[in-house]
Amino acid sequence: MDTDQEPVRVVIVDDEQLVRMALRLVIDGEPDLTVVAEAADGDAALTVVDEQQPDVVLMDVRMPGRDGLSTTRELLTRPTPPRVLMLTTFDSDDLVLGSLRAGALGFVLKDTQPPQILEAVRTVANGNPVLSPAATARVIAAATGPQSAHARTSSREAARTQLSTLTERERETARAIADGLGNPEIAQRLNISIATVKAHTGSLFAKLAVENRVQIALLVRDAEE
16 A cells, blocks of 8 residues: 555544444554545535545435435536445345446445455445445346336336447447456457547446446446346
């Protein structure tokens, strides 16, 4: 680690004080991370984020008043939005999926071990997605269950319309991103250079009007439902 680099600035948003305290203790124990503020609800989160301009927001999904989904959507309209990492339990699947569609970079379960939470914060701070394997299947199941069939049909049609604007290579790149591959793996799969992968990914961001790779993956999944 480069000790001359400024630490990643983190805001913790959770309505439970004990959760905030525990996360602060874990994060502040790392030399490359620092908690600059806490908030107990969505409205307070908007205020402290505007004041502190953090790099990462650890966002609880379910809170009284403005929930994590609404708060995330609002934060990501900012000119220089923070990267949002959602905190969730298994009963928050629908909201987490909505948060990912809104632009959050990922989610971790509240009972995740501290080393994994720290790694998730660092990963998100670098602009990379974090999808907890233990919860991903539950989120997908919630999104594809029979109770959401009508919503799936609408999402599928919208996603296919967006993806129809892509070239064949861009579609292959989007498919590889949805499969969870990084740039080196995509380059190997498609037999192209990493620079070309980055160029295709940039085109995907522009054509699909998305902010990150998670949103690309969700569009691909929607189109295939």
